[in-house]
Amino acid sequence: MPIVDTFKSEIIAGLRETPKRIASKFFYDERGSQLFEAITQLPEYYLTRTEISILREHLPAMAERIGTGATIIEFGTGAGVKTKMLLEAVHNPRAYIPIDISREQLTHATTKLAERFPNLEIHPIFGDYISEISLPIPSDAGKNVIFFPGSTVGNFTPDEAIQFLRKAAALIGPDGSLLIGFDRVKDIRVLEAAYNDAQGITAEFNRNLIRRIGREFGVAISPEDFDHLAFFNSEESRIEMHLVSGDSRTLKLDDEEITFAQGEHIVTEYSYKYTPETFAAILTASGFSVQDRWCDENNYFEVCYATVDHK
Numbered sequence: 001m002p003i004v005d006t007f008k009s010e011i012i013a014g015l016r017e018t019p020k021r022i023a024s025k026f027f028y029d030e031r032g033s034q035l036f037e038a039i040t041q042l043p044e045y046y047l048t049r050t051e052i053s054i055l056r057e058h059l060p061a062m063a064e065r066i067g068t069g070a071t072i073i074e075f076g077t078g079a080g081v082k083t084k085m086l087l088e089a090v091h092n093p094r095a096y097i098p099i100d101i102s103r104e105q106l107t108h109a110t111t112k113l114a115e116r117f118p119n120l121e122i123h124p125i126f127g128d129y130i131s132e133i134s135l136p137i138p139s140d141a142g143k144n145v146i147f148f149p150g151s152t153v154g155n156f157t158p159d160e161a162i163q164f165l166r167k168a169a170a171l172i173g174p175d176g177s178l179l180i181g182f183d184r185v186k187d188i189r190v191l192e193a194a195y196n197d198a199q200g201i202t203a204e205f206n207r208n209l210i211r212r213i214g215r216e217f218g219v220a221i222s223p224e225d226f227d228h229l230a231f232f233n234s235e236e237s238r239i240e241m242h243l244v245s246g247d248s249r250t251l252k253l254d255d256e257e258i259t260f261a262q263g264e265h266i267v268t269e270y271s272y273k274y275t276p277e278t279f280a281a282i283l284t285a286s287g288f289s290v291q292d293r294w295c296d297e298n299n300y301f302e303v304c305y306a307t308v309d310h311k
């Protein structure tokens with residue numbers, strides 16, 4: 001599963017598009033992962049604590065759905081906080097397969113989980129879950145369950161999400177299922193505050209991409225050269241994060257010259273917000289049937305359990 005070596009080529013390709021784009025998976029170098037953890041603690045960032053509250057309340061029901069002896073495959077483990085909660089609830093899991101593009105996060109999270117669950121087989125995969133994934137253990141050795149929390153699915157466009165989830169369904173086989181968290185459409189002020197926190201941590205997280213580009217390409221460019229912008233695009237039902245160039249500048253990235261106009265935007269993240277109906281439609285189009293759904297008292301966030309269709 002090649003990943004790190006595509007950083008430079010993907011950055012150059014994205015910066016040659018109009019509008020310029022950087023894939024959100026590149027946020028997660030060591031510093032980016034630490035900043036993301038800080039974001040999850042912010043008062044404005046309701047997503048993490050809301051999803052955790054849903055898990056805390058409904059994990060017994062989720063574990064019942066998952067059943068005994070399942071292999072849990074996680075897309076984007078992060079710090080593994082929700083994973084620990086899930087693995088404590090699931091009945092006698094057969095194995096745990098975390099996949100993450102951040103090597104530091106993956107090492108740190110799996111070390112802690114291995115200490116907490118010494119008898120559990122853990123097979124970490126360092127890589128990009130968008131590229132081809134093959135399971136390190138036979139996929140027919142019991143039920144495979146994908147855990148995909150954090151509303152990370154919202155970083156895909158709806159069409160990309162369907163393509164991705166179809167591949168996921170093929171990976172886990174006909175007995176497979178999916179436990180997935182997504183963020184619901186809500187008051188625009190709540191949405192926009194979550195990506196524009198008062199302490200500026202999200203801005204630092206966004207601008208850390210510039211620091212990473214400077215480091216990996218060996219070019220003199222500073223995060224302060226770009227402004228953070230995040231807003232809700234209601235037509236598309238998504239938060240958009242952009243970086244805005246303060247000045248016009250030309251960067252030499254390996255053999256490519258990339259020119260930025262003053263005020264030019266780079267799109268760095270989409271975070272789609274769904275209603276229960278629009279998200280159920282994504283799951284149906286991806287070959288999953290929704291079996292159960294849980295949400296918080298404010299209707300901010302939803303966790304869905306869906307099984308692979310047998311049609």
Ligand SMILES: C[S@@+](CC[C@H](N)C(=O)[O-])C[C@H]1O[C@@H](n2cnc3c(N)ncnc32)[C@H](O)[C@@H]1O
Nearest residue numbers: 025028076077078100101102127128129149150
């Ligand atoms: C929004 S965070 C969510 C972390 C955690 N699952 C949670 O719910 O708090 C996204 C995580 O997915 C990882 N990630 C993002 N894009 C990825 C990709 N294409 N392949 C593998 N991991 C990815 C990041 O490194 C990060 O740990």
